[in-house]
Amino acid sequence: MTLPLGFTDDASDALPLVLVSRASLKTWRETLADSAVAWLDAQGFDGTPGTAVVIPGGDGRIAAGVLGVGDPLDPYSYGHAPFALPARTWRIEGQHDAATLDALRLGWGIGSYRFSRYKAPPRAPAQLLVDATPESRDEIFDLVAASWRVRDLINTPTEHMGPAELEAIAREIAARHGAAIEVVTGDELIAQNFPAIHAVGRASHRAPRLIALRWGDPAHPHIALVGKGVCFDTGGLDLKPAEGMRWMKKDMGGAAHAIALAELIMARKLPLRITLLVPAVENAVGPDAFRPGEVIATRQGVSVEIDNTDAEGRVILCDALTYAGEQSPELLLDFATLTGAARIALGPDLPALFANRDELAAEWLDAGIQQRDPLWRMPLWRPYLRYLTSQIADLANGGPSKMAGSVTAALYLERFVPAELPWAHLDVYSWNDADRPGRPAGGEAQGLRAAYAMLKARSAR
DSSP states (O other), rough: OOOOOEEEEEOTTTTEEEEEEHHHHHHHHHOOOHHHHHHHHTTTTOOOOEEEEEETTSSSSEEEEEEEEETTGGGGGGTTTHHHHHEEEEEEOOOOHHHHHHHHHHHHHHHOOOOSSSOOOOOOOOOOEEOOSSSSHHHHHHHHHHHHHHHHHSSSOOOSSSSSHHHHHHHHHHHHOOOOOEEEEHHHHHHHTOOHHHHHHHTSSOOOOOEEEEESSSSOEEEEEOOOEEEEEETTSSOOOOOTTTTGGGGGHHHHHHHHHHHHHHHHHSSEEEEEEEEEEEESSSOOOOTTTTTEOOOTOOEEOOOOOTOOOHHHHHHHHHHHHOOSSSSEEEEEEHHHHHHHHHHHHSSSEEEOOOOHHHHHHHHHHHHTTOEOOOOOOGGGGGEEEEEEEEEEESOOOOTTTTHHHHHHHTTTTTTTSEEEEEEEEEESSBTTBBBBBBOOOOSSHHHHHHHHHHHHO
16 A cells, blocks of 8 residues: 555654653653753743654754644644654654554644645655554555545635536546446436436536445445535525635535545445435526526425525435435435534534434444544424425525524435435534644545444444
């Protein structure tokens, strides 16, 4: 396996790297020479999580590096290392359990990321020396690749990541893993009964489409993954203001998560059968744009009145969720950058989880705790369906009230999921507003590692 950026198996010229916490700092300092202790004091190093320092040797060269870490099982405890340390090769000193080393490798890989398609990073990340064949190494590297996949897809501007480009990436992934893929494009969406996807995407010069990827042994449990693929969202005729539109290249963040999760499952060859569905559109303004007040058809036969054209994600997802249910999977998961209301409720770091089964929600939440990839459950409070009442259609895609916006969006989606099918919806921000250690500004994977851990555990059962 080719090592990802930030890793090497060449031990020549590797420098020792010590992991310390505030709690362990005093004991570790007692093992050092007086000159090293004086240096640490001069630098003000106290083991604070997210800090790093190098210790000089007698010849003026670097003798060792030190990382201040917090929770040893949180990958982001180590995410600062690749750019906080000099761009050298580092080997871990001391004895650490396997779980800590896995978290370190994962955090190092995630922290080594910089989006470089248009601009070279100022410097290369430091390299972590890894053993030739640790048992979990390849899985860690696949998890790193999945995180990078999400970030790359989201960070790429819409000019280079429209519906056709998203399809091309799905086709490349399918070819590499031996998956089947079919794509319904343009007016063929109407012919094959995906009218809601067509309605949202028809105004763009870039044809809307539904991407369907299938992989796995028919004898294995069948999982359906759906991702919102709005490659750019102007808001449609209910036009967003400039500040609201600025980062709307990220509105395909749900698709990025679903694609990366499917790719990860295939790379790890989990004993699952997967169906990946990505409705990919651009919500554009044009002569054929769908309008507020229109009533559109859906695959399920439910008529939907368009209250607001900026609530387009749920409109394309309803056809995809209906189609997913027709495949009779044992589990349906969807990812979507669906509502600003979820961000107001939970902030940028906590994706909002909705589920129609308590046990499913508990599994994903528990996996999030174990993987340090947190989620927060929100209620499917069905009395709030009253906020989606239409006087002329079965359902509206919004309403005049701003109450419980993330809940009503999830309730809208639930309307298109068979009641007997276990389903969970993750409303993700998919974005870092500013640089933080291990989390560069731009696209971000959220809930992905937790979803993988949950599905891996299910497949083992």
